[in-house]
Amino acid sequence: MNLELALAAGISSGTVLLFAAIGELFAERAGVINLGVQGMMFVGALVGFSVGYNIDPWLGVVLAMVAGALLAALHGLVTIHLQANQIVSGLALTFLGTGVALVLGEGLPSGSSPLLPVVTLPLLADIPFVGAVFFSEQSILVYAGYLLVPLTSIWIFRTRPGLHLRAVGEQPSAADALGVNVYRQRYAYVMLGGALAGLAGAYMTMSQVPGWHADQTFIAQGWIAVALVIFGQWKPGRTMFGAYMTAFIFRLSLDLQGPKELFGIPNIFYEYGPSTFVLGMLPYITVILVLVFAASEANRKRIGAPASLGTPYVRGERGH
Amino acid sequence: MSATSPTRRSLLPFALRMERRLESPRGLGALTTIGAVVVALLISAVIIWWQGGDPIDVYAHIVRSSLGSIGVVSDTLVKATPLIFTGLACSVAFRMRLWNIGAEGQLMMGAWGASAVVLVGWLPDGTASFIYLPLMLLAGLGMGGLWGGIAGWLRARFNVNEIITTLMLVYISQEWVKFWVFGPWSEGGFQMTERFPREAWLPRLTDHSDLVSDFAGLTVHLGFALAVVAAVAVWWFLNRTGKGYEIRLIGDNPRAARYAGIDIGRTIILVMLISGALAGLAGAAEVSGVVHRLQDNFSPGYGFTGIIVAFLARFNPLGVIVAAIAFGALILAGREIQPAGIPQMIQGVVLFCVIASDVFLRYRVRLVRR
Numbered sequence: 034m035n036l037e038l039a040l041a042a043g044i045s046s047g048t049v050l051l052f053a054a055i056g057e058l059f060a061e062r063a064g065v066i067n068l069g070v071q072g073m074m075f076v077g078a079l080v081g082f083s084v085g086y087n088i089d090p091w092l093g094v095v096l097a098m099v100a101g102a103l104l105a106a107l108h109g110l111v112t113i114h115l116q117a118n119q120i121v122s123g124l125a126l127t128f129l130g131t132g133v134a135l136v137l138g139e140g141l142p143s144g145s146s147p148l149l150p151v152v153t154l155p156l157l158a159d160i161p162f163v164g165a166v167f168f169s170e171q172s173i174l175v176y177a178g179y180l181l182v183p184l185t186s187i188w189i190f191r192t193r194p195g196l197h198l199r200a201v202g203e204q205p206s207a208a209d210a211l212g213v214n215v216y217r218q219r220y221a222y223v224m225l226g227g228a229l230a231g232l233a234g235a236y237m238t239m240s241q242v243p244g245w246h247a248d249q250t251f252i253a254q255g256w257i258a259v260a261l262v263i264f265g266q267w268k269p270g271r272t273m274f275g276a277y278m279t280a281f282i283f284r285l286s287l288d289l290q291g292p293k294e295l296f297g298i299p300n301i302f303y304e305y306g307p308s309t310f311v312l313g314m315l316p317y318i319t320v321i322l323v324l325v326f327a328a329s330e331a332n333r334k335r336i337g338a339p340a341s342l343g344t345p346y347v348r349g350e351r352g353h
Numbered sequence: 354m355s356a357t358s359p360t361r362r363s364l365l366p367f368a369l370r371m372e373r374r375l376e377s378p379r380g381l382g383a384l385t386t387i388g389a390v391v392v393a394l395l396i397s398a399v400i401i402w403w404q405g406g407d408p409i410d411v412y413a414h415i416v417r418s419s420l421g422s423i424g425v426v427s428d429t430l431v432k433a434t435p436l437i438f439t440g441l442a443c444s445v446a447f448r449m450r451l452w453n454i455g456a457e458g459q460l461m462m463g464a465w466g467a468s469a470v471v472l473v474g475w476l477p478d479g480t481a482s483f484i485y486l487p488l489m490l491l492a493g494l495g496m497g498g499l500w501g502g503i504a505g506w507l508r509a510r511f512n513v514n515e516i517i518t519t520l521m522l523v524y525i526s527q528e529w530v531k532f533w534v535f536g537p538w539s540e541g542g543f544q545m546t547e548r549f550p551r552e553a554w555l556p557r558l559t560d561h562s563d564l565v566s567d568f569a570g571l572t573v574h575l576g577f578a579l580a581v582v583a584a585v586a587v588w589w590f591l592n593r594t595g596k597g598y599e600i601r602l603i604g605d606n607p608r609a610a611r612y613a614g615i616d617i618g619r620t621i622i623l624v625m626l627i628s629g630a631l632a633g634l635a636g637a638a639e640v641s642g643v644v645h646r647l648q649d650n651f652s653p654g655y656g657f658t659g660i661i662v663a664f665l666a667r668f669n670p671l672g673v674i675v676a677a678i679a680f681g682a683l684i685l686a687g688r689e690i691q692p693a694g695i696p697q698m699i700q701g702v703v704l705f706c707v708i709a710s711d712v713f714l715r716y717r718v719r720l721v722r723r
Contacts, residue, residue, distance in 0.1 A: 068516065072701075111705070115712040120452055120516070122708055124660060129701030135694020136404055253524055260517045307536025313528040317521040321507070324518065328511045 037165040039288050043281030045171060048178045049074075049237045050276035053258035054265070055185055056229025058272055060105075061262055062189060063222035064202040064341040067108050068123025071255025072130020073101040073227050074234035079134040081235025082148075082245050083141055090148040094174075094235050101231020102224040104130055109223040113216055116345040127255065141245035148239040149173055172240040174232075178273075185269040198222060202339030205346040215346050230255070253317070260320050264327045266336050275323070283316045371716040381714060382667055389710035390665075393703040400698060411690060418689065419682030427558065427571040431643060433674075433681030434573075435460065435652070437580035438635030439659025440666065440673040441587050442501075446628040448591060448668045449604040451621060455504065455519025456632040457656025459497040461526035463633025464640045465533065466496030468647035471553045472538050472546055485553045490579075490637050497633015498626045500526065505625025509618035515625070523656070534649050545648035555642035576638030581674060583631065588670040590627075600624060632656060653684060654697075661704045 053070050060067045067073075077097040085093025104126060111122045150173050157168040167179075189195040197218060200208035205215045233254070238245060257279055265272030289295065290302045290309045302309050331337065398408035419429045439456040446453035467489040470476070476485065500522055507513040531544075538546040554560075555574040562569035591597040599620060603610040611617060635655060644651050658680050665679075666672030680700070687696030712718070 107705075111709050115709055116715070117708045117711055121664065122705070124454065125701060125704040125708060127701075128657075128661070128697065128704055132694050132696075132698025132701045133400065136400065136698050139404070139694070253520070256517065256520050260514075260521075263514060263517070305536070307532050307539075310528040310532035310535065313531075314525045317524045317528075321513070321518050321521050324513045325507060325511050328513045332512060 037162060039284055040166040040281060041169065041171070042284045044167060044277055045175060045241055045280075046284065047277035047280030048172070048175045049233045049241060049254055050258050050261060050280055051178045051273055052174075052181070052229045052233035052236060053255060054261040054272045054276055055181055055269060056101075056226035056233070057258055057262045058185070058226075058265070058267055058269065059198075059222045059229070060226035061342055062198055062202045062267060062339055063219045064205060064339055064344070064346070065109070065112060065219055065223050066119045066123060066343050067105060067126070067223060067226055068120055068259060069104065069108055069126025069130060069255075070123075070230050070258050071253075072127035072134075073104045073230035074130075074237070074255050075134040076104055076130045077101045077231025077234030078238040079138045079141075079234070079245070080231070082145075082238035082243075083138070085148040085235070085239045086142070086145055090239060093148070093239060094232065097231040097235035098228040099231070101227040101229070101234070103227070105224045105227020105230070106220065108227075109220045112345060113219050113223075116347065119343050119345075138245050143246055144244040147172065147243050149236075151240075152176065172236070174236045174240060182269045182273045189269070199339070202341055205341050209346075209348065215348075219346070230258075233258070257320060260324055263338075264323050266327070266331060267339065279316065279320065279323075282319050286312045286315045367720050367722050370719045370721045371712075372719070374715060374717055377714045385710040385713050386665060386667065386707060389706035390703055392710075393699070393706040396706070397695075397699045397702050400702075401695065406695075411695065414690065415683060415686035418686045423567075424570055425685070427573040429678060429682045429685050430573045430577050431681075432685045433677040434576045434580050434642070435635035435639050435655040436658055436662050436677035436680055436684075437577075437584060437674055438638065439632050439656050440662030440677050441580075441584055441670055442497075442628045442631035442635070442656075443659045443663035444666065444668040444670055444673055445587060445591070445600070445631065446624055447604075447663055449600045449620070449624055450607075451505075451508075451624055451628075452516045453501060453504065453519050453625060453628045454516055454660055455500075455521075455523045455656065456628070456635075456659045457652065457654060458519065458523035458526040459500045459629040459632035460636040460639070460652060460656045461523070461530050462500040463493035463497035463636030464647060464651065465526075465530055465636070466492035466494075466633065467637035467640050468533075468538070468546060468549075471549045472647075478550070480552060482552045482554075482556075485550075486555060486641065489553060489641050490634060493633045493637020494630040495633070497636065498630035501625040501627075501629020501632065502622060505622040505629075508625070509621045530647065531649055534647055538647065540646075546646045548646050549641070553641060554645055555638060557642070572643070574638075574642035576642040579634070579638065580677075583634065584670045584674050587631070591670065596620075596623070632659070635659075658684065658700060661700050664704055664707055 053074055057067060057070055077100055080100040081093040081097035084096050108122050108126050111117045112119045151170055152173050153170055154168040158164040189198060197208060197213045200211070201213060201215050201218045209215050261272050261275040261279065264275045289300070289312055292300055293303050294300055302312050394412070398412070401408045401411055419425055439460060442456045442459065443453060470485070470489045470492045504515050504518040504522060507518050508515045534544050534546055540547045555576050557574040558568040558571035591601065599610065599615045602613065603615065603617060603620060607617070639651065640647055662673055662676045662680055665676040683696050683699060690696065
């Protein structure tokens with residue numbers, strides 16, 4: 034097992050989680066939980082791959098983001114205006130997105146060559162270890178992921194619109210009193226979240242594992258993205274770290290099955306086939322443990338979710 | 354008190370006025386649900402048509418192949434059985450706003466537990482049904498309860514989001530079942546266990562066709578009756594017991610519940626145990642009543658469909674039976690519909706319309722002239 038390659042693969046597949054999680058982070062910062070990440074990713078994956086394969090890759094990326102944003106707008110309509118429960122609406126979005134994508138994706142090819150350019154950055158790739166992990170032979174969208182995180186951080190914590198965003202998530206009535214349009218802000222960020230989830234899906238089917246594999250494409254990625262936002266305590270940097278680490282652990286659970294020997298002793302996962310399923314539990318157990326760890330840390334430091342997360346805002350009503 | 358809608362389109366000659374209802378009229382819940390389902394079927398029809406299918410054909414096929422004869426009605430009830438259990442599992446938890454969306458995992462573990470009773474070989478060959486079956490159901494109930502209880506304990510003790518944990522436990526349970534059916538319990542290298550002895554099968558109507566000849570070929574099994582009993586029991590528990598009242602109170606007003614001195618943490622664990630146990634029964638009944646062995650992928654997502662069943666029934670345990678039969682029909686007929694995603698898509702659209710229709714329960718929506 035080559036550590037550099039495994040880490041590089043973790044970065045590559047972690048980018049899927051990264052886009053989706055940053056999108057969810059935006060929505061939750063504005064006070065709206067969107068559990069439909071999985072559904073929006075699925076539709077983004079479908080739109081991205083089918084447009085990218087048949088017409089033009091970059092148009093595919095754009096339309097995937099538009100599709101994700103439109104689905105998210107549906108969630109916005111139901112939760113922001115009709116004040117339905119956000120958790121339920123998100124679940125519905127997951128069912129809807131998955132189902133629609135399965136129906137419309139019927140007959141697409143299951144494999145293809147990567148549709149987006151793979152780039153090695155000239156000087157940075159020569160740095161020992163780091164270059165091989167981060168800057169060699171990665172899809173162009175991986176680099177977009179590197180840029181997205183600092184930009185998100187600056188936007189949320191260092192700009193006036195970011196201040197409005199946080200105000201809307203923490204105390205919408207106060208934001209409203211200051212002249213911020215709470216409804217418009219929530220729609221905008223929920224749709225931005227959807228666009229990023231769509232991008233995550235498109236990246237997956239166009240670049241990371243090119244092709245339409247229907248069910249197998251997303252095992253739990255959308256849900257793990259939601260978990261990562263909690264682990265990341267609604268901060269982009271921590272969320273990114275979580276995304277890459279989780280993806281690396283997923284990758285590890287595959288790589289450990291390969292070699293005949295591990296650290297000089299016979300590899301049980303190689304010797305006895307079914308034991309690979311025990312290994313397959315590892316990433317999910319890790320997610321649970323990490324959440325326990327994050328929750329107890331949050332309790333200790335009194336860090337919480339945005340205060341209005343999950344509650345619809347109704348102008349002029351008490352309790353906000 | 355009236356809250357006006359945040360949207361104001363001055364271009365239109367009329368406006369939408371939304372007035373908050375203090376209480377919703379009797380029967381409106383059922384009416385809006387039916388309306389929502391109708392709208393959902395229309396939307397689904399458009400998508401099917403857009404994809405190049407014939408929606409009328411698809412719907413006619415669903416009705417014909419799920420309700421067209423006594424034989425297929427029996428098959429529909431077979432599919433509805435696990436859905437009643439998982440729908441109840443979700444209803445109990447959702448009623449208190451505890452989002453157990455991992456009934457699928459609890460079902461898997463329940464199926465595994467029931468199978469273990471047969472496959473560990475502690476019971477001698479020829480053990481009677483009345484020993485096998487209760488033990489299998491108990492094991493299913495226990496394993497499901499354990500799986501739900503883990504998530505409940507994590508939520509109560511560490512405040513870990515139960516949505517994520519229950520879902521992660523689904524994936525863990527799937528790997529767990531695969532390990533056993535590919536490994537220790539594999540029959541000749543196939544991804545399934547050996548067939549259970551007849552004594553470990555839940556009795557089916559067709560098994561009694563020597564008594565009533567019309568029963569021949571009807572595969573509906575005792576699990577369906579158990580599911581109906583479970584629904585009545587859950588209804589009783591939620592509506593007629595003190596603990597049930599506490600659960601409903603926590604769901605409606607957690608702050609009031611805390612002031613009333615209810616131990617919310619303990620109630621969370623209890624509800625997750627009950628919810629998991631119900632889903633576990635679904636798995637036990639499925640392996641014992643239908644599959645007669647444990648195998649990979651024996652569930653086409655009964656646990657997830659249970660979520661929708663619960664919402665369609667508005668968490669009413671008796672309504673769950675009706676909703677489960679409707680979705681049982683959809684799953685049964687869906688096996689033959691191409692493309693394969695149609696049942697799943699219809700489920701999603703239905704759920705969306707049902708929750709969106711809730712606005713009519715909370716508000717009186719009126720068109721007013723400007």
